[in-house]
Amino acid sequence: MDWSVIWSNRELYVSGLWATVLLSLAAIATGTLLGLVVAAVRTSRIPLLAQLARAYLEVFRGTPLLIQMLFIYFGAAYLGLVGITVFGAALLALTLYQGAYIAEIFRAGIEAVPRGQWEAARVLGLPRLQTFLSVVLPQTRAIVLPPLVGQYLSLIKDTSIAVVIGYVELVRQGQAVIDRVGDPATSYIAVAVLYFVICYPLSLLVRHMERKAVTA
Template identity: 40%
Template sequence: MSFNLNHLEFIAFASLWTIGLSAIAFVGGSIVGFGVALARISQHQWVRYVAATYIQLVQGTPLLILLFLIYFGVAIFGFNQVPAILAAGLGLTIYSSGFLAEIWRGCLESVPRTQWEAAECLALTDWQRMQKVILPQAMRIATAPTVGFLVQIIKNTSLASVVGFVELAQAGKIINNSIFEPFTIFVVVACFYFAICYPLSLWSRSLERKLNVGRR
């Protein structure tokens, strides 16, 4: 048997799972990461310390180990092994939050200090200052690195196969184990990855132009 439309359909279906898992990781990581980023610039030293420790732990732990710990570690607490989608989603969410938090912390702190002081002079509350003055400016700076990291998340979903999740790369491996045509199969897999990631890069450039960040 050689590579055929059934195999192509299987890879296409797996690419949807890759997109779904990436969306879970990015949305979840964004929510947690934004909170951690705010904690990193908190006025309270102990809050900054806890947030910095979380980021160092996440960034210093390989994603592969993180996935193993979540998938097999829950048994220590008396639970059965979690479903593969849940373990992969949680692991990638934690991983994403650590990196997004540091990216956004840098973007928030790159807003000129005079902007923070001007907002204080307007007697805005902390949240109003962040929402109306700081975040709009930080978003312009954060656009490119955030979308760039989203592409990285998509590629890192290939590690989810270690907990039994069938995503795009794993689908290629499964097909190759049955028909032994690695070059053809993984060229197709690479094309699917490119088809997912390249539009994101174009979207990032478009956003940069709209926000007057990118070069014209």
């Protein structure tokens, strides 16, 4: 293995790393927002909306992310959705896919809050929405944070699938280095190390939060 390959192509690796981080952060934001909304709908008392949310979860948790990403990007033209970018397609696919898993994390957290909290807020005359935002959600945050960060780790690694629709992220740049100079072992080791650099701090954070929850 020629380690000089990494240094001489550092601009490609840095560019790929930045593209991966950008897509990850965007998908974390949109996936979390979608997951929270779907979880709120799932725990609502509106049967039709709850069933629609459940159907969404079944579809996106029951099909591979790869297929969803290909369908969104290449199927957009058949649906008349012209002009969708590679980044937009990758972000939409990750948001819908990860949002389904994040929704279940939030739902479990919401349902873990004692029912008496809802009843106490009702006695005080708080509207249901205000009760959810001011009473239930703050308590849910402490419950869902460790599994939520763990799901973010999965999301970051799932960004590599975007290579199939041409998004130039870390894996794609690693392949570009291979096309340029060969030596796939060195290039893929560099890609793996960069993913590790992104994910390892989050892994430590999850472990810290889990230990803190046990000792609390």
